[in-house]
Amino acid sequence: GQQLNQSPQSMFIQEGEDVSMNCTSSSIFNTWLWYKQEPGEGPVLLIALYKAGELTSNGRLTAQFGITRKDSFLNISASIPSDVGIYFCAVKGGSEKLVFGKGTKLTVNP
């Protein structure tokens, strides 16, 4: 089945540092999404990417849709404690479903 490889699995950083995480697939997808999930909550959409090569920002977050349509990355600049959570990449997998990666758990030390 469709599988997304998300890395790293976890990150421990100091407040103020920049963060980078990525997601790859063996298949081509036309939409890449990045979600954040905090404890006790459902995932919240951060950035949606619809065109190969597209670079989109949302505040301190920047995401890119790889030119091959098989990968995407998410960068967070100048991290703050409230950035803590699990970040998931996701793609539209057909039949209207979303296929998620396994997540990157981010811990920010003040």
Next chain:
Amino acid sequence: DAGVTQSPTHLIKTRGQHVTLRCSPISGHKSVSWYQQVLGQGPQFIFQYYEKEERGRGNFPDRFSARQFPNYSSELNVNALLLGDSALYLCASSSIAGAEETQYFGPGTRLLVL
């Protein structure tokens, strides 16, 4: 405006029992999807309903079923519960069922099967 709401928030059942989880979409949204999230994993697609009709089904056994009501709320039913059904069950709604429609997730129902 209220977001996606789910009930109950937590549930404990024993093996072999049946469970019904409920979801109310954002007002005006006609599509509801259900996902299962096992600890340490990303959400996995179970069902999508649009205008009361099933539009998609994930790789889950027939013990899992769902329906959507005329007011667009939805129920997920799981029969003959197994220990492995313990998970966070997420509901997501969108205004239509389409490739570029954003899905908004509820807080989930945490199910523990003993």
